[in-house]
Amino acid sequence: MAGIQLTTLGRTELTRTDGGSILSVLAQPKRLALLVYLVVEGSDRLVRRDSVATVFWPDSDQSDARANLRKSLYYLKQSLGPDVLVTRGDEEVGIDPALLECDVVILLSGGPVEAEGPFLDGFHFTGASVEWEDWLGAVRERVRSHAPAQEAGEPADGVVPQRHEEGDGSAGDPVEGTGPMRPFRHFVPTLVVLVLAGFAWLGLRDEADRPTRYDRVRLGSGAQFLTVVQRHYALPPDGSGILFRDSVDRRQGTWWKGQGEIGPTYVDGLDDIFGPVFSPDGRWIAFSRDGGLWKQPLEGAPPVLLVDSISDDFNPGIAWLAEAGILYEDRDHGLRLLDEELGTIRLLATAEEVGEVFHVRALPSGEGVVVTGCDGWCESATPRLSYVDLERDTVVALRSDVWMAWPMSDGRLVMVDSRGAVFASAFDPSDATLGAPVPLLEGVRVAPFPDVTVGADGSLLYIAGGRDRFRERIVWVDRDGRRKTEISLWPDSSRVGALSLSPDDDRLALEVITDESGQQIWLQELPDGALAPLTEGPARARRPVWSPDASSLAFVTQVLGADDQWDSWVSTLPTDASTTTRRTLLRHDEIIMEVAMTADWSVAVVRTGDAAKGEGDVVFTRLAGPAVWQGVLDSGANEYGLALSPDGRWLAHVSEVSGRPEVYVRPFPGPGPRVQVSREGAVAPRWAHSGNELFFRTLNPEDPDGDTRFMVVAEVTTADGFRVESTASLFGTAGYERGPRVPLYEVTADDQAFVMVTSVAFWDWIDGDVVYSRSWYWSDGVQAKLHGS
Template sequence: MENPSNREQIRALFLAALERAPDERAAFLRAQNSDDEVRREVASLLAAHADAEAPGGHETGVSDRAAPRAGGAKRLDRSATLQSGAKLGPYVVVSLLGAGAMGEVYRARDTNLRRDVALKILPESLAADRDRLARFTREARTLGVLNHPHIAQVHGFEALGGVRVLVMELVEGQDLAQHLARGPIPAAEALRIARQIADALEAAHVRGIVHRDLKPANIMIREDGTVKVLDFGLAKACLDDLGSATPPADALAAPPTMTTQPLATEVGVLVGTAAYMSPEQARGGAVDKGSDIWAFGCVLYEMLTGARAFHGASAADTLAGVLQRDPAWDRLPDTTPPSIRVLLRRCLRKDRRERLQDAAGVRIEIDDVLHDPNGSARSPATPDQARLDQSSPVGATSRHRWWVAAAAIGACGVALVAYAVVGKRPVEPRRDQPRQATRLTASAGTESPSADLRFELWPERGTSYASSFDVPFALAPDGRSLAYVAVGHDGIKRLWIRRLDATGEPAIEIAGTENANTPFWSPDSAWIGFFNRHDLLKVRPTDRRVRTITTHASAMAGATWNADGVIVFAGGTGGLSRVSAEGGPVAPVTAGEGSHFWPQFIGDGRHFVYAALIPREIRLGSLTGEPSRALMKFPVAPSSLVYARGYLFFGRDSRLFARAFDEATLELVGEPIELLRGIPITQLGRMPFSVSADGPLAVWPYVAGAPATLRWLTETGATASVVETPARYLGLALAPDARRLAVSRRDSNSGADVWIRDLARSTETQLTFDGNGFAPRWSADGGRLVLTTTTTVPPRLLVKSLQRPTPDFELGGSLLPAFASSWCGDGVRIVSVRIDPITRDDLYVDDLRGGRAERLPINSPANEYQALVSPDDRWLAYVTDESGRDEVWVASFPSGQLKRQVSIDGGTSPQWTDGGRELAYISGRSWLTVRSFAGTDIDIALGKPRELFDAATFVETSPLVTPTTNSYVAAVDGRRFLAAVRANDPDVPPIQLIVNWRTLPRDR
């Protein structure tokens, strides 16, 4: 790995070499008094620069141009090119496609999936550098979530045949650079291409991924006209280490090429294709999605004119033009629509604060022209311009003049006050300064102004919004307040209230609301209902006194309150329940009909809509005993719901929709109207948004689950780090040899996959790749894992062998969702949890020998879950809420003839320790507690509970998500515990408040 001195030498030598003619650079390098490592690194950077500047300088697409012959390819670190027929794991090499500083690229055949792929063989200099390889690995994993029709997909990153291989989609066709070599592209065709590029950028940006080197050579056009954008962020990951210091003032004396900002934390020397670099890149600044917007503008300009927007005799001259000159706007053809001329100017604003902030806004402008080529002079009063802007929640697209926005403010008093809080100019928050509570983000320019106003709502300094499996905030019906759940200075979640109609007033933390979740309001905005781990409570903002409505109730999946004081909530995996807001008995409303979530009263206060998991439907229920009925189907998975003034709001594929509802006929009418994109949805439908009856819409584009680090904890509470990088864990399992750890980890798109970590080597291997793997459990011999897969409906058990070529196989062919809980020591039986619509969570034993599943006799009409078989297969520890509260029990296995309660004041997450002689669990007051255990044929003996340490910082588990998820595991000796401990995420976005959802046209 290069040291700081080497980095400076590499930088200086690289810039000096670029001053020479290309054919003189090799001799210049040989003449330098530098070590071989420095010269090799500079040679690789020069090769990358040559690739970037050359037409078609991409590596992952197969263009119409003939690929270089093997003998003529640039050599990196390998001594021989792979020959046709060579095998790397399941891949058979077909031919060499190209080579560059980032490695050699081959066409290969995937013999498992029977498809052709592109294999990028990384150079040895990168593969041998642990830090750079780790960064590249993280980058590749991040890019793996980009499954989009206009993005060349990364299939995997593997070690095969002694080399590191990036497996990518093979894209065949012609790159845009080749297309442009024939001259400008007609406007209609150019806009069709540009629209697909913008769609690709939008999909990447909502996941926090920036391309960093968008150019025609990285854009492939297939024969059917489909566009594929290549190489998102990969070059940045490969050259991560060069120059971590801010460049000197004379850095423009030679051309930079590609960003080297390590994981977006340091600003470094910039490297890339000069003609498409933004001004901030040219100055050595940080790269963000605004830089991609600039590059997009350069590409669109080039398609329309046939000439580069910025071009000089050298790269340095080109960059000087980027900083000092505007494109030749008069070169745009007369056929360019006026709105596209405006779009180009806004993409190519040198001040990034004035530049278009969102690829969604770009896409929408192009869509408008493609759908209505002659509509550039539309009246602002048309429904198309009156609707909410279909852009990402972060950053607004300006589509109307400022006076239209001012009129919207006047129509909504809360917006007027919020505007006064922050003044008339946006102020970009800095991480080293206190955040403003509310910040105006709507554009007030004179070009393409917008009707919707957006504000950013940040939590109080030192706190962070809580990301669990619920929707952690709710707007008051009158639009004047926001109730939200945040993690305070002490690391505990509580309810907070922010007034939106009070200038500069801070949010207020409500004492007595520890572990709050799922806030919701009374219809008069006078009360806030919420849940903690076991109870349903309420608080009045005026006096902040917390009252208990009912005990033994937990939510995480929505609640609603009508004008008669009736609360309907999702109390578990069965149907919905009701209770009076004044307290009293809890009664079923839709019990026995399946898993129902996210209820919402409509205007009459008698009927309510809700989401049904199986089948995937929005249904209409009633308090008066009328039969429930389906209103519409969810095409993919359910989402949380909000009903407000004749509109039902719901999600689909990370997009928020509204659909009109006729309260007279109790039917949905018209087609769904798409409002926003980029709001993650979990498997059970958690989609973080809220709508007020009197105006604002609030969204939070943040994935579910609290980020956590993995740490060893001893009986004394001492800790040792295992994984410091925060991630969202959905289940942990230690292998029997305690050398490997299997984890389920959620990605930025809310999917989850299973990984295996070698604890001694600190390396990881990905086991599943479909975003549907939860709660892994080891077999006793350590050779297999059973996990829950949600690729099927309902979820089933998936057994994966770690000893190839044994095939995977599924268990659980019934209609009940099945979740893996524990593997018996005999290796042929698996304890699982199945969700029954009548008896709720039940424990089963699945036998691998015949595929049979038997329900255990210890089940009750309540929930039984989180079951673990003892090391000798004689006992079963599990959780049940039969008493009305979660408690840990132990029973003889499988008969259940002997039973004994283990926890005293509530408990979850049992773990066998010390060879089965102790039971550990998390108590009702969140302490990790152990009790000695001894069982015979006639009796069970338990020792006195012994509290070890506070476990309140462990990540939450929710049986509504998966009833077998755990947040910690015990080591074999019982002296250490490996836990997922909550961690701060510095990149948590603010809640976005959008003022005018009511401008939606009601005649659609």
């Protein structure tokens, strides 16, 4: 039996033999479609990559399409394992049927299968091409011809019938569209869902007899899913569907997606709205447009302008208070209540009291309002939650780092913080106190605000994700490309700009780039010790280099001056963290971008100027005595990626003198001829500690700015001048970060492994997927958490 099972008839599943779902593929519709295509077309023969690229990226030029295919195949390998995909060079690809078994392939080859319905029933992915739809239709026709219907109620030949219990939630079950938007309903009532209950990656597991259910919902072809759900999405009080503003089928507007409806319905009269919210009876929608507060009935009457001047459309902070009252933020960022019955507008709280309003909701009792706000622009401030008591006319601060809060009828508040974590606390309005927080859900996308909303009935809608779409990891890779060790310990919002391995392989110096501290040097104790910053801002610290005894690091310090011009020099710091005061080692008249040292730290080589702009030179100086700079490279072309041989006699570097990046070696400090090592484009030279090998990464001619292709080793001799004896590719490097100018990898002391950087999906959901859970708050799983059972 194959180790992976792909089910496509009636339901779509991808599981391992242990029963675990491969969510990183299932949650990516286009990636799943690519896998299905390769399984059907490439199980008995290999398929040309150009043919595959034409189906999935027909509007891209050939190089872009092939680059997209390479990246997609890389991620499939990461999810399925390295051997499931079979390739022949760079031209053909297929699937090993011994490792992945698919029901439709068995059916088409004449074997018996258990089928619950048609091939990829209801399946769709954003941006699906005509070529894909044609292929899908052709396969469905082949499936029908191999499994013809017999008599009504009888199974087709070779197909074992499956029985659905009423209400089992399968994809083919019709669900009647109901609720306040039913006049707009006209689509066939089917809804493609993915039940995700019990999966730890969602932060929830079923703790009762009835699971908490999560459905992945398609809102329409081409939808962009504008960030910040509160600005563009609304849930009716009965949980009957989703109202959202987006572009569907290239038509911008407001749409209604009812329960069970296969596609959304365009809603007339609600173009260019922000912050829509349903009235408690579900008959009206309030929203902002053109700087005013409006409401519109759902039965066809025109909108009504209520207030002609409110706060920024993009963040209106609107909510209903009973049937006649609407809360909104005015131009001065005060929270106001419009009472239509009395014809009055009342100021409830000022910006000084609650901040500039981000989100507001009324308690079900109507006695008060919970509001979140920021002191200034919310993208750069921490939000806080406050309670406005309408009877006492008081404002009480409740909690910081709460972006949104939704009062529930049981007296609790459901809240979400800046990490995308959803939690609940009991709330007593009589004394404005919050109980202990109870975690309910993690994994809400924050971009830059949490993309989640909770309806009055407890339904949940959110976009899956995290604080960042990707985060980087450090991996140890042997010479055959096998990963040995992996660490991911720094903040999720950070990136790695450079790295340097200590001489005895026990510590790793990282140039870590974060929004909070900029570019600083961090030290990682290996293999699994603490990661801690060595330098601190505001000055940048870049391009670390270890001293021979590992007692200190040299690095480039960069400071932005008062004239907005950068100044830089080479600094050192002890690695025992005994001080954070940097000692200046070298200065140059030009900005220093990169530094390399001989093994004994007697000579420093630096690159000055910005190679990306065609500026700068490569110069060197001896460290004993005052700096006397001498030129090394003067070709006039961009040159970077400096690497000195262990004996200090040879300088490897990248030069664009030929019009594309290539690796060269020349005597150091010279004179002597340079020798070209690479032939088809390459970057990132690194010497083996033995001095007998030079590593580098080759470029893809079709996408020279994208992922590199291979890690290559050149066997060299240096006794009688520099000579390349042979070169060989070690492993593919697609998916490993390359760095802009400096080699973003290191070689271990025994020359048998590499320390590399890879980006991985923080959550493997793409734009176009949202998660919906009807009556989520009242489900057994959530209630069990709230009551500690």
